Amino acid sequence: MVLALALLGCRKPLSGQEAAPIASAAVTQAHPVLSAEASKGLAPLRSDWLVEIVEGKHTSVVMPPVGAVAPSRLILGAHGAGDRPDWACGGWRLGAQVTAFVACPQGHPMGPTTFAWVSPQQLEERALLTLQVVKARYADYLAHAPYIFAGFSQGATYAEPFLRRHAAQFPIAILAEGGYATMQSPGFAAAYRAAGGRRVVLVCGNPTCFVTARAAKRVLERAGLEALVVGDEKAGHNLNGRMQHALQEAWPQIVAPLPS
DSSP: HHHHHOOOOOOOOHHHHHHHHHHHHHHHHOOOGTTTTSSSSOOOOOOOSSSEEEEEEEEEEEEOOOOOOOBBOOOEEETTTTOOOHHHHHHHHHHHHTEEEEEEEOOOOOOSSSSEEEHHHHHHHHHHHHHHHHHHHGGGOOOOOEEEEEETHHHHTOHHHHHHHHHTOOOOEESSSHHHHHHHHHHHHHHHHHHHEEEEEEESSSSSHHHHHHHHHHHHHHTTEEEEEEOTHHHHHTTTTHHHHHHHHHHHHTTTTOOO
């Protein structure tokens, strides 16, 4: 079952028409950096809401928090197999209430318009390159670490080596519809906590995933990690509106101050 889920991606792209109404409301109501106190020093960030960055043979998609007037947090999103970085980024962007930079590296071509990860090593290499590019391009508008790693399907399944090695920079890990072996591993939980990990968010769109996630929550908590289980069992295997709504409701907990 894990293999079957890992071979599916976020099925439906987010068009500008779908995203714009939610984005407008979220920026005005939920963006923590648009307060009068935070508005000192930086002009509002001017950008398209979707930016494609090509560095050599590598492509990344970035969705900036348009209008931000203070440094905003970064979500690094890893897409699934048969998926695309813009689809993944769009789901995380709306799930995060349009309050963050969402940057998504692109995997290896799987079809004319879809991609997958060849290996966990490829995911790690391209994730780090994306981080480097975004830091260079957006400079003052990007908050320093801690960052958030968000993996969907295969992007969650292949995330463990990255999280083990980069826990200090990514102490919050979101694993959606994948990564079942990782989330149930006492060895991973202990290693992630020891290296700087603090919070793991398990996101589900089907009943079976919720059963696994609730059992994994106990494993993660025994290692000293905070563990949240969120999602919508009717959402299915994607980052659609149901899943985005569930993430929006949980977002204050996801980005709450981290324990020591």
